[in-house]
Amino acid sequence: MTMYAAGVDAGSTQTKGIIFDDQMRIVGRGLVDTGANTTKASERAFQAAVRGAGIDPGDVKYTVGTGYGRYKITFGDTQITEITCHAKGAHFIFPKTRTVVDIGGQDTKGIRVGQDGEVADFVMNDKCAAGTGRFLGVAAQVLELSLDDLGPISLKAQRPVDISSTCTVFAETEILSYLAQKKKLEDILMGMHKAIAARTVSLLQRVGMNEELTFTGGVSRNAGMVVALQEAFEMPLNVSEESQYIGAIGAAIFALERAAVAA
């Protein structure tokens, strides 16, 4: 009988669920907005993934919770930080990954990865959301756009503006000032993306930027961000279709390993 294991990544913005079978295949996915109740969101993400896999929740032998809300995942068997899970997940999808850059809703992480997918070193932004996904959230709000529109529009930029502020809150003032100067929307947006990329580079340099570099987290779906990062890093970037699930994938791999040990 096939054995299943689950990984649930309760992030600050979205909660992701992944089901693996014992052949290390992804058989189910779930994605929901986290909202105010992390426990419920985790359950919904898990249920969606289970439905996608066409199995019963009882078929899942082991569940690992990760992300900021990991201790709220009450049905999980154990918890592992998203740092360890992102390294594991990125290594699973791109086995030559040596550096992971994860831009999430409220933090940006740089992770140096060993040859087995283990965390060799990591850095995170401290006590300030500048240069994180939140930065884009602010831009979307001010410009009355949806988050999904930001990337495609920014790619049309010809002359990106300079966003000099290092503060997410003050960046809003800067955007308003550029709007008042009648700067083009795409140029303002690419300016925002470049500002995040510049901060990400300095963060990543602290752990060392070794090839291959894999971009994970929700912001990696943003094509404008991928371009801005590639330019700033001056090296190619692995981006997977599964990139926003990578934390959950890492968690599911740990779950599978532990289920195997338990069996």
Next chain:
Amino acid sequence: MSEQTAAQVAVNGAQPSAMRAKAKTLVKNAFGEAWKAKEAGRKICYCFVLGPAELLRCFDMYLIYPEISSAQMAAKKTSLPYIQKAEDYGYSADTCSYVTADVGLYLSGNQHPLGHVPPPDLVINDTLCNTYYKWTEVIHDFWKCPVFSIDHPVRLKRDEKYPYDIEETYQQDKQYVVKQLLELIAECEKLTGIKFDPERFRKNLEFGNQMSALWCEIIDKTRNAPTPFDAVLDGYGYIAGMNTHKGTAEGVAYLEAVKTELDQRIVKGTGAVAEERFRLLWMSAPCYPYFRKIPEMFHQRGATFVYTPQFMQGTRGTYRSKMYDLERPLESYAESMLDYFHGRNPRQAPQWSMGWWGGKDDIRNHLDLMRRFNADGIVFHAIKSCRLNSGGFADLREHLSREGVPILMLESDIADPRFFSEAQVKNRIEAFMEGLEERKYYRARAAV
């Protein structure tokens, strides 16, 4: 068993050090008895932990240590209202939080959580920490008391940038410090009406030597596996107990008791944690507002701290292998001051006092400590309100990481609880511990 002790056992699964609790009593008494000393006619001297306690004690002065005072406010979770009082008064949140907590104390009529602290009759400034200059000015402004400054020149290593004769300049520096000490003696005689007794000074230095020898033995005991005490949770307690009683018989008795307890723990195999799985080095001072919480996050995963260079730095380097020469006490005392500064003095053995500037010597010293204490990794604790302390961490992290040393950077503060975010700190600690676990796993697998 007290409620607190029971909680401690529950977290660690190990028996806590009784001498850490004893340190609390010693510090509490040091504050509690201050006002009585004032009423008994003794002069009150504010002197930093790096100051010349053994000399000042020759004049029956009662010593108050401003850093210990602020650290105690923080450890008792009472520092924030004091810090905010100083900020309302105009101090920036970037100022050393030991200073702002202390200023808040003055603005609160010197009502400290451990007792009413008497105002100073004398303040000693010295040049071992940059902040002391301004801090003593502040104390002077508040209390209108005299300030005596001791200047210790700092020499760099001899190289093309410093081509002078090290021995010759060292002797000159020493005479310079001795002269200042003689001036301090004259000031103290004038203030207290007590004549300097060289025999009493010699006796205080003898106590100092005994404490130094004991302390060197104590801090080497963490080389045992399991370590009998945690360098952060217990170690900083011992330092507080010791620093409030430098150069006294009580200080010697305390360290003897610490040593006896640790010897017993070693014989019984009692560790700082129930099952010691990882041994770590702690760089910098602790986060006093969450003094127990942070080490316990490590303890929960079987990690314990086995060394911190503060064992030497926070005790003014009097506690090191070199003893005071009782035949020439003042000169020897001056040498101890000159030799202190962060391993920058070429005459000093590096492992006893090291810096965090990221230079080649610092990197080698960290690697030596890793070997000496058989450590698995290093935790750098960057202090938000003390950049002097944490300025070199980024460079050190990079260099040591290249040498394969697992490193965790944490940021909080010595006294300001607003710079501690539990969720962030916990996340980083857990990720670091998971990294160590994985490392161990893959190494074991590779060995098979």
